[in-house]
Amino acid sequence: MKYFSLNYDDAQTSESKLAKTAKKLTSYVEQCRDLSALDDYSHPEQSLYLPFDEKMIAEVESVVSQYNLDQLKYIVLIGIGGSNLGTKAVYDALVGPMDQLLPARRPKMIFLDTVDSQSLYQTAELLNSLESKTEFLLVAVSKSGTTTETVANFASLRSLIDDTFPEINSRCIVITDENSALWQKADRLNMAKIAIPKLVGGRYSVFSPVGLLPLALAGLNARALLRGAAAAVKAGTKVELTANKSLLSAVITFLQQQKLPIHNTFLFNPRLESCGRWYRQLMGESLGKKNDARGKKVHAGITPIVSIGSTDLHSMAQLYYGGPKDKFTNIVYCLREDSPIVPASDLAELAPNTRNKSLVDIMRSIIGGVKAGYRKNKLPFISIVLPSIDEGQLGYYLQFRLLEMMYLAKLMNLNAFDQPSVEDYKHEMSKLLAKS
Numbered sequence: 001m002k003y004f005s006l007n008y009d010d011a012q013t014s015e016s017k018l019a020k021t022a023k024k025l026t027s028y029v030e031q032c033r034d035l036s037a038l039d040d041y042s043h044p045e046q047s048l049y050l051p052f053d054e055k056m057i058a059e060v061e062s063v064v065s066q067y068n069l070d071q072l073k074y075i076v077l078i079g080i081g082g083s084n085l086g087t088k089a090v091y092d093a094l095v096g097p098m099d100q101l102l103p104a105r106r107p108k109m110i111f112l113d114t115v116d117s118q119s120l121y122q123t124a125e126l127l128n129s130l131e132s133k134t135e136f137l138l139v140a141v142s143k144s145g146t147t148t149e150t151v152a153n154f155a156s157l158r159s160l161i162d163d164t165f166p167e168i169n170s171r172c173i174v175i176t177d178e179n180s181a182l183w184q185k186a187d188r189l190n191m192a193k194i195a196i197p198k199l200v201g202g203r204y205s206v207f208s209p210v211g212l213l214p215l216a217l218a219g220l221n222a223r224a225l226l227r228g229a230a231a232a233v234k235a236g237t238k239v240e241l242t243a244n245k246s247l248l249s250a251v252i253t254f255l256q257q258q259k260l261p262i263h264n265t266f267l268f269n270p271r272l273e274s275c276g277r278w279y280r281q282l283m284g285e286s287l288g289k290k291n292d293a294r295g296k297k298v299h300a301g302i303t304p305i306v307s308i309g310s311t312d313l314h315s316m317a318q319l320y321y322g323g324p325k326d327k328f329t330n331i332v333y334c335l336r337e338d339s340p341i342v343p344a345s346d347l348a349e350l351a352p353n354t355r356n357k358s359l360v361d362i363m364r365s366i367i368g369g370v371k372a373g374y375r376k377n378k379l380p381f382i383s384i385v386l387p388s389i390d391e392g393q394l395g396y397y398l399q400f401r402l403l404e405m406m407y408l409a410k411l412m413n414l415n416a417f418d419q420p421s422v423e424d425y426k427h428e429m430s431k432l433l434a435k436s
Helices: 015-023 026-035 044-052 054-064 085-095 117-128 148-161 181-188 209-217 222-236 245-257 270-287 317-322 359-376 391-411 420-435
Strands: 005-007 074-078 108-112 136-142 172-177 192-196 262-267 289-291 297-300 303-308 327-333 381-385
Touching (some): 005 245, 015 245, 026 044, 026 391, 044 222, 044 391, 054 192, 054 209, 054 222, 074 117, 074 148, 074 209, 085 108, 085 209, 085 270, 085 391, 108 117, 117 148, 136 209, 148 420, 172 181, 172 209, 181 192, 209 222, 222 245, 222 391, 245 327, 262 270, 270 303, 270 391, 317 359, 327 359, 359 381
Parallel strands (some): 074 108, 074 136, 136 172, 172 192, 262 303, 262 327, 327 381
Antiparallel strands (some): 005 381, 289 297
16 A cells, blocks of 8 residues: 655755764664564553554454444543544544534544533433434543543533433443553443553554544444554664655654744644644653653753644734744645535636636645745745545554654653653642542
């Protein structure tokens, strides 16, 4: 299968700098290659083994087989951060942002992340209107098993619908660390459960049961997703820079971040927006560190932002082109889609250049104009062009980003896998909740 192309002609860096910087990672690339073949999950990099873990995908499929998917209408995914962003990235990319307009396409996934009364009440009202408990599933995801928002949403939603469906526990699935508090609670309540490999962190878990189980329940092809990811691991653990897009992108981004502290993922397919939000967490948590890997205080990081073309051209292009030169941009798009033709009608006369053009043709011109604007203003960017948007391509793209982040953190002398500063607000939140 052919995967995306990466063009870095406009990255404003020399081949010699790229090669010199990439050499610093040779031993780590080889280490990642070796770890991708080990099945013990004893290192944080071993999320790289997930695409090859036949035992895990078989366990996922075993859980899925316990439910009648033909009757299933709604999957409520209760989780936040790494527990839902990867799943949402794949789901939104495949079903599209206007899926709610297609009531016949089932099952649909509902995402409950933050605590919001309206979202919770509306979800409960929808579920209470169903005729049978076989029409929905509640999937609660929390690696620690004690995530505040997830526990609050799970407990509240279960309470709001258990009068209508007294045997609600049979429609609950828990995805968490084995023997976590949530795992033990699910065991006592006879809820289905499946474990997350211990050292696979939330933002690296999309190819674990965290992502695979809800996506498979939704009827999407989890094995195709893994095949794409596996191809990205194999390509992304080669030491040759020209054969390794993850390494190449990491090196380019490292060289740019020394003077450009903002990373803009500019997506020109609206259904890829959640992929951008997933990447925002990946970069923000992996690189935003008070201390480096040796414990030295550095306050390092790259600030990730997400832009959607062409929508954000009408709100942010002025800033991008005329404002501070502090951003490195990844322009990401797929132009191989079915598309209507703009008719040569009286309305089309208002923008005559659009007549008899497909929407893809128009978007191609928009992207071309955006790139020309970046060149005119001497703003660095790379282009990533997807040949299609399907499970295999998404698996490859997301895994490409995961490896890229491991390499980028290593170049910046940071631990890509922890997030100690997140505890700063969690600790204070717990104290406030205890007082209230």
